[in-house]
Amino acid sequence: MTQHRIAVIAGDGIGKEVVPEGLRALDAAARKFGIDLRFDEFDFASCDYYAKHGQMMPDDWKDRIGGHDAIFFGAVGWPDTVPDHVSLWGSLLKFRREFDQYVNLRPCRLMPGVPSPLANRKPGDIDFYVVRENTEGEYSSVGGRMYEGTEREIVFQESVFSRKGVDRILKFAFDLAQRRPKKHLTSATKSNGISITMPYWDERVEAMAKSYPDVHWDKFHIDILTAHFVRHPDRFDVVVASNLFGDILSDLGPACTGTIAIAPSANINPERLYPSLFEPVHGSAPDIAGKGIANPIGQIWCGAMMLEHLGYAEAGAAVLAAIEKVLAAGPGHAPLTPDMGGKASTQDLGKAIADAL
Amino acid sequence: MTQHRIAVIAGDGIGKEVVPEGLRALDAAARKFGIDLRFDEFDFASCDYYAKHGQMMPDDWKDRIGGHDAIFFGAVGWPDTVPDHVSLWGSLLKFRREFDQYVNLRPCRLMPGVPSPLANRKPGDIDFYVVRENTEGEYSSVGGRMYEGTEREIVFQESVFSRKGVDRILKFAFDLAQRRPKKHLTSATKSNGISITMPYWDERVEAMAKSYPDVHWDKFHIDILTAHFVRHPDRFDVVVASNLFGDILSDLGPACTGTIAIAPSANINPERLYPSLFEPVHGSAPDIAGKGIANPIGQIWCGAMMLEHLGYAEAGAAVLAAIEKVLAAGPGHAPLTPDMGGKASTQDLGKAIADAL
Ligand SMILES: CC(C)[C@H](C(=O)O)[C@@H](O)C(=O)O
Numbered sequence: 133m134t135q136h137r138i139a140v141i142a143g144d145g146i147g148k149e150v151v152p153e154g155l156r157a158l159d160a161a162a163r164k165f166g167i168d169l170r171f172d173e174f175d176f177a178s179c180d181y182y183a184k185h186g187q188m189m190p191d192d193w194k195d196r197i198g199g200h201d202a203i204f205f206g207a208v209g210w211p212d213t214v215p216d217h218v219s220l221w222g223s224l225l226k227f228r229r230e231f232d233q234y235v236n237l238r239p240c241r242l243m244p245g246v247p248s249p250l251a252n253r254k255p256g257d258i259d260f261y262v263v264r265e266n267t268e269g270e271y272s273s274v275g276g277r278m279y280e281g282t283e284r285e286i287v288f289q290e291s292v293f294s295r296k297g298v299d300r301i302l303k304f305a306f307d308l309a310q311r312r313p314k315k316h317l318t319s320a321t322k323s324n325g326i327s328i329t330m331p332y333w334d335e336r337v338e339a340m341a342k343s344y345p346d347v348h349w350d351k352f353h354i355d356i357l358t359a360h361f362v363r364h365p366d367r368f369d370v371v372v373a374s375n376l377f378g379d380i381l382s383d384l385g386p387a388c389t390g391t392i393a394i395a396p397s398a399n400i401n402p403e404r405l406y407p408s409l410f411e412p413v414h415g416s417a418p419d420i421a422g423k424g425i426a427n428p429i430g431q432i433w434c435g436a437m438m439l440e441h442l443g444y445a446e447a448g449a450a451v452l453a454a455i456e457k458v459l460a461a462g463p464g465h466a467p468l469t470p471d472m473g474g475k476a477s478t479q480d481l482g483k484a485i486a487d488a489l
Numbered sequence: 490m491t492q493h494r495i496a497v498i499a500g501d502g503i504g505k506e507v508v509p510e511g512l513r514a515l516d517a518a519a520r521k522f523g524i525d526l527r528f529d530e531f532d533f534a535s536c537d538y539y540a541k542h543g544q545m546m547p548d549d550w551k552d553r554i555g556g557h558d559a560i561f562f563g564a565v566g567w568p569d570t571v572p573d574h575v576s577l578w579g580s581l582l583k584f585r586r587e588f589d590q591y592v593n594l595r596p597c598r599l600m601p602g603v604p605s606p607l608a609n610r611k612p613g614d615i616d617f618y619v620v621r622e623n624t625e626g627e628y629s630s631v632g633g634r635m636y637e638g639t640e641r642e643i644v645f646q647e648s649v650f651s652r653k654g655v656d657r658i659l660k661f662a663f664d665l666a667q668r669r670p671k672k673h674l675t676s677a678t679k680s681n682g683i684s685i686t687m688p689y690w691d692e693r694v695e696a697m698a699k700s701y702p703d704v705h706w707d708k709f710h711i712d713i714l715t716a717h718f719v720r721h722p723d724r725f726d727v728v729v730a731s732n733l734f735g736d737i738l739s740d741l742g743p744a745c746t747g748t749i750a751i752a753p754s755a756n757i758n759p760e761r762l763y764p765s766l767f768e769p770v771h772g773s774a775p776d777i778a779g780k781g782i783a784n785p786i787g788q789i790w791c792g793a794m795m796l797e798h799l800g801y802a803e804a805g806a807a808v809l810a811a812i813e814k815v816l817a818a819g820p821g822h823a824p825l826t827p828d829m830g831g832k833a834s835t836q837d838l839g840k841a842i843a844d845a846l
C-alpha cells in the first residue's frame with residue numbers, strides 16, 4: 133500500500149477549526165477504502181507564525197513541504213495584525229506560484245437541502261466548474277508608485293499574460309469540457325474594455341478551440357457573464373477565466389448556489405512536479421473565528437477533491453455523497469451550523485459527515 | 490426659457506430602435522414641464538459610420554458635440570464588422586475620457602412588476618447606486634506584446650491609478666452617500682490579490698472617509714462583494730468602485746433586480762466643463778436588432794437622469810414614475826416587450842410610457 137504524505141496547514145481563524153473536521157472525514161474514508169494517508173502538520177503560513185518570526189514562512193518552507201503528495205490547507209489571513217497582501221503574498225500566493233499550481237479548479241453545484249438565493253432552482257439545475265488561471269494575469273507583483281505622497285501621485289500595476297500561461301490553462305479547461313457530457317466551454321473576457329491583454333486571451337481561446345472540434349464554446353464579457361451566472365446558471369458547464377475573473381466567478385458561482393461557505397477549491401499542478409493544494413473557497417472569517425460554529429463542509433469537500441487527485445475517485449465520491457446525505461436530511465434533522473440556519477457546532481457537523489461515511 | 494442643446498447619437502443595433510422612444514418620452518416631459526430641449530442628431534460613433542469612413546468618428550467630433558449640454562446615447566458596437574475594442578475605444582471610451590466624464594453613475598433598483606431572479610425580494614428592498622470610476626484604472630491603453638507570434642509571446646497591460654483620479658471619484662461617492670438617508674458607502678477592493686494598485690485605493694478611501702464622519706463605510710474584496718450582491722442586495726446604498734470593478738458590479742446589480750435590459754447610466758463630468766453622456770447599460774444587442782422588440786425602458790430612464798442633470802429634478806422624477814406606473818400594471822396589462830414576458834413592440838412600450846406622462 134503506497135503511503136501518501138499530506139502536508140496539513142490550518143493557517144488562521146476558522147482554518148484551525150475546520151481542518152480537524154476535514155481530517156476526520158479523510159481518516160474515515162482512508163479506513164473505509166484502505167488508503168494510507170500520513171498527515172504532517174505545519175504551523176507556518178499563518179499570521180501567528182508571522183507574529184513570532186516576522187515572516188509568514190521559514191526560509192526552507194519549500195524543502196519542508198515540497199516533497200509531499202498534497203497540501204491540505206485551511207485559510208490564511210488576519211488583517212488586524214498582518215495586512216492581507218502581506219499574509220497572502222507571503223504564503224498562499226507563493227504556493228500557487230512556486231509550486232506552479234496553475235489550475236485553480238472550483239466546482240459550483242446546487243446541493244440538496246441548501247437554500248439558494250435564486251428563485252426556482254433545484255439540485256441538478258446548476259453543476260459547473262470554474263477553471264481559473266492561478267499564476268499570472270492581473271495578479272502580478274510588477275508595478276509601483278511615482279510622486280509618492282504628493283498630489284501628482286500615480287500608481288501602476290502590470291497585468292501579464294504569457295502564451296505558455298494562457299495556453300496551458302485553456303488546454304486544461306478544454307480537456308475537462310471534452311470529458312463532460314455537455315462538452316461546453318465558456319470563456320470569460322473583457323476584450324472590449326481591457327484592450328490589450330484580453331483580445332490576446334480571446335485569440336488564444338480561438339486557436340485552442342480548433343483542437344477540440346467536439347467542444348462547443350462561447351465567450352462573454354465579464355460584466356454580462358456575472359449577470360448570466362445569476363440569471364442562467366444552468367447554462368454553464370466549464371467556465372475558463374483569467375486569475376482575477378476566475379477569482380470573482382468562483383465566489384459568485386457558489387453564492388448563486390448558496391454554497392459559498394461550503395465550496396472547495398483545488399490548486400493543481402497537473403504535471404505533478406509539485407504538490408497540489410486543496411483549500412476551501414472561504415477565508416479565515418475573523419468575525420466568527422474561535423466560536424466553534426464555522427461550517428466545515430468546504431474543508432471536507434476539499435478532502436474529496438484531494439482523494440480524487442491522489443487517484444481515489446471512488447473514495448472522493450463517497451465523501452461527497454456523505455456530505456450530500458447529511459445536507460439532504462435538511463434543517464431540523466441534520467446538525468447544521470448557524471450559517472445554514474442550524475444550531476450545531478463545527479464538530480457536530482463534521483462528526484455527522486464522518487459517520488455518514 | 491433656456492434652450493438645452495442635446496446631441497443625440499443612436500449608434501448601432503437596438504440603439505437605433507430605443508433612442509426614438511427615449512426622445513418620445515423626453516418630448517412629452519418637455520411639453521408637460523415647459524422645458525426647451527433641442528435635439529441634434531449625429532450619425533457618427535457607429536459601425537455604419539466606420540464602414541463609410543474607416544473611422545468611428547470625424548476628426549472634428551469634439552467641435553461638433555463639445556458645446557452641447559448633454560449627449561443622449563444609444564449603444565455602440567457591431568462585432569461582425571468592427572472588433573469591439575476598435576469601435577468602443579473609437580467612440581464611447583473616447584467620450585468618457587476626452588470629455589472627462591469621470592463618474593459613471595448607475596442605479597440598481599427593484600422595480601414594481603419586474604420579476605427578480607432572486608428569491609423573496611420586493612420593490613423597495615433593493616435601491617442603491619454604483620459609482621464607477623470612468624477614465625483610468627484597469628482600462629488603460631498602455632501596454633503591448635513581446636516575442637509576438639512565438640512560444641515566448643508575452644502581453645502586458647498597465648493599470649493606472651492617479652491620486653487625482655481616485656480622490657475625485659471617492660469624493661463624488663461620499664458626497665452622494667452623505668445626501669442619502671442611509672449615509673452608507675461600500676468600497677470595492679481586491680487589495681489582497683492586486684497588491685499594488687488596490688492597497689492604494691484602500692488608503693485613499695480611508696483618507697477621504699475622514700472628511701465624512703457621518704458616512705458609515707465598509708469595504709469588500711470584489712469576489713465576495715459579488716456574492717453579497719446576490720445574497721444581501723438590501724445592504725447597499727452607495728457602492729464605489731474602480732473602472733473594471735464598477736463595470737462588473739453595474740451589470741450584476743441590475744441582473745439581481747431583473748432590470749439589466751432597463752437599467753440606465755450617466756457618464757458625468759461633475760464640473761460641467763464638458764457635456765455628460767446618458768446611455769443604457771445594455772449594448773447594441775445584435776441578436777435582436779432590427780426586430781423592433783428591444784426594451785426601450787433603459788433609454789427612457791436615461792432621459793430621466795438627463796433631465797435631473799439639466800436641473801429638472803421634478804421632470805426626471807415624473808419620467809421615472811411613468812415607467813414605474815406602466816411596469817406596475819404588470820404582464821397582461823402593460824404592453825411589455827418579449828424580454829419581460831410580453832408581446833409588445835419597442836414602440837408600443839415607448840408610447841405607453843409617454844402617454845403615462
Ligand atoms: C462596452 C464596454 C466597453 C463598456 C465598458 O466596459 O465600460 C460597457 O460594458 C459599459 O459598462 O458601459
Ligand SMILES: CC(C)[C@H](C(=O)O)[C@@H](O)C(=O)O
Pocket residue numbers: 220379413681682712
Ligand atoms: C485571499 C485571496 C488572495 C484569494 C485570491 O484572490 O486568489 C482568494 O480570494 C481566493 O479566491 O483564493
